[in-house]
Amino acid sequence: MVVTVNALPTPDAGQDVSICYGTSTLLNATGGVTYLWSPAAGLNDATLANPQASPTVTTTYIVNVTDNNNCSNTDNVIVTIWTLPPASAGASHDICIGNSTSLTASGGINYLWNTGDVTTTINITPTVTTTYTVTVTDGNGCSETAEAIITVNPLPIANAGSDVNICYGLSATLNATGGTTYHWSPSTGLSNPSVSNPLAFPTTATTYSVTVTDANGCSQTDDLVIGIYPAPSISFTASPLNGCEPLPVNFTDHTTPTIASWIWTFSDIISGSNTSNAQTPYHLYENSGLFDVTLSVVTTDGCTDTLTIPDMIEVYPNPTAYFLYSPSVGSIDNSVVFFQDASTLAVSWAWNFGDPASNTLNFSSVPNPTHQYSLEGTYPILLVVTSAQGCTDSTMQDVIIKPTHTFYIPNVFTPDNDGINDFFQGYGSEVSEYDMYIFNRWGQLLFESHDYNLPWNGKSADTGEAFMQDVYVYKIIIKEHDGKRKQFYGHVTLLK
CATH class of the missing domain: 2.60.40.10 (Immunoglobulins)
Structure with a gap:
């Protein structure tokens, strides 16, 4: 029996490779006809010579290579996983419409914003709420994206109130609306510039501006004018x-x-x-x-x-002119009249005695003068008095100077109706009261009269019987112009 010993295949799993987390790479093994990779995790097909590897951690992949002789050998390749950069687009935040802000990216060495900017920091002025995205690439060429949301808040509707006019020296209550906090300027003349409704005490026309800030921190300004009416200058x-x-x-x-x-x-x-x-x-x-x-x-x-x-x-009070004088009725045989001032508040006196015939003696400036009259008559006495302040008053009284008094009583009369000496009475001037009594020789009252114009006609007042020729007794009482009373007694003969 012949045993043939075949050489093992010479597998090649390829060069070690590094990839970014979340990406994949193609493995490429050679040296056989069939291949089996392990671990199979992260491979799209572990039996391919060139599977796609998508590991999430650094992984050593071993490939078992089998040739035509069914001989096998292994090789390995290390796929190193680079972590993605810690990309940051900056913090999301709010801005007020019309304001600008900036976002600063971090975590890499290259940046690409969805605005097209490639700088680390971008300055932006969005008019609506906007999401900004940045792709951050590190030194390994790994990229990660991050986003920041810029919320655009509307401005508050600031209202400082209507213009108003006030009088100088008075105040006006301001009343701003539209926000949660308020600040007025200028603060001069305001009771509190940090409330919505301060009291304003301007002394000149002033434009007050109020900055209204809402709960989002957005501010808007409005202003009003306080006009000043001039205060009256009383004179x-x-x-x-x-x-x-x-x-x-x-x-x-x-x-x-x-x-x-x-x-x-x-x-x-x-x-x-x-x-x-x-x-x-x-x-x-x-x-x-x-x-x-x-x-x-x-x-x-x-x-x-x-x-x-x-x-x-x-x-000034006026003086009161008044005077007394005596006698109350004078006569030619008693013609010196004494005047006594009874005025109040008088410091000077001007007398006019109503007697121009006396020339300069007709006047006097002493308080209690005297004046002698040379003729009978009624004299108007004028007194003008003056006070210390120059105020005057006057009064006038009449002084009467009577002629020298005579009173004649006949001792015989003949009541025979011949029109001659038919009546008996006393005769005189300036008689103010008159009483006449006729008695017979035995003291019997025969006739009386209390009227100067009612003489005795020789008859009885009761019966009208004529008395016989005889001597009768009379009693006559008179009151003269000066108030003095006189009595006269005597006999009168009635002849027929």
């Missing part, structure tokens, strides 16, 4: 500022700018007309005292102000 005058009661005063307003309405208060409550709405009012102060004057105005822009001038008007 007014009065003429006169002082004087005697009653004091008429004219007021004039000089306030700027243009005034639409006025309210004057004169502090004269007693007068009954204490206020006025006129621009240039007139007021009559009827009582003495010090009076504040207040003016409140409203401009055509609606701005208001009030000014009070304390004790602006002073009304």
Whole structure:
């Protein structure tokens, strides 16, 4: 028996190879007619000479090569797996529309973005939410992709409110909407620039801008203008500022700018007309005292102000002229009249005694003068007094100077109706009261009269019977012009 010993085939599994994770390579064995690779994992067909290998880890593949003699031999090849690069496109994040941002890739040495950029960092300004992809290649030529999502948020709708005008010195409440946080500028004149509704106290026209930020951190600005109406500058005058009661005063307003309405208060409550709405009012102060004057105005822009001038008007009290004199009724034989001033608040006196015939003696400036009258008559006495403030008052009284008093009583009368000496009475002038009584010799009252114009006609007042011729007793009582009473007693003879 012949035993033929065949040589083993000389297999060749090929050169070791390195591939990137997730890729494949073709193995290529030679030296036989049939082949069997192991492990079979990762191979598309372990019986092929050139299967496609897709290992996930570095793998040593052994190929068993069989020739025509059915002799077998093995060889191996190492497929090394390179890990993929740790590709990163940067962090996904939000931006506000209109803003720019950047993405920076890492993990390799070469980069290719889906924007076509091949730089590590790209600057982008998306208008809608966009996914950015980068292919990262390392030194082994392995590539990996990464992506970042840029979310584009809309801007908030900022609203600072409407423009407004305020009066100088007043405030306005701002009221912004559209966000979650607010910041106003300039901050000057604001109660708090970091709230939506601060109080604004501008002293000049100011444009306030508000930056409104929403929950996404997006911001938008809006502004408003606060205009300043000028405050009224109140000024007014009065003429006169002082004087005697009653004091008429004219007021004039000089306030700027243009005034639409006025309210004057004169502090004269007693007068009954204490206020006025006129621009240039007139007021009559009827009582003495010090009076504040207040003016409140409203401009055509609606701005208001009030000014009070304390004790602006002073009304002096008038003196009160009055005097006494004696005697109450004078006569030529008692013609010196004594005057006594009884005025109040008087510091000077001007007397006119109503007696121009006395020339310069008709006047006096002393408080308690005397004057002698040379003729009977009624004299108007005028006294004008002046106070320390120059206020005056006057009064007038009549002084009566009577003629020298005479009273005549006849001692006989003849009541025979001949029209001559038919009546008995006393005769005199300036008799203010008159009482006459007639008695017989035994004291019996025969007649009485209380009227100067009712004389005795020689008859009984009761019966009308004529008395006989005889001597009768009379009693006559008179009151003279000076108030003095006189009594006269005597006898009268009735003749027939």
